[in-house]
Amino acid sequence: MPIATYNAWVALYTGVGLMVALCAVLAAVKTIYDLRLGLLVLEFSDWRGRVFAVPKLWWRWQINYLSGAPVILLTAILFAHHLGFATLIDV
DSSP, X not given: OOHHHHHHHHHHHHHHHHHHHHHHHHHHXXXXXXXXXXXXXXXXXXXXXXXXXXXXXXXXXXXXXXXXXXXXXXXXXXXXXXXXXXXXXXX
């Protein structure tokens, strides 16, 4: 594998990894915002509410995280285009 191809793949994986990390942090912030605003209500009054609190919280985080997936995909495609698809395919 040529060094240019290796560097292009490392740059692509690094860029996508940073975007995913940013999306995860922003999804956590949005989930906390939903809790504070009252859009996500967690019941802790009985055992059933306490048992389902974590899955409800996780589900809301997943929804917020997956709403950023199209942006990550578009950014990855545009960055791959910037790097050059021919460079990435030259394995």
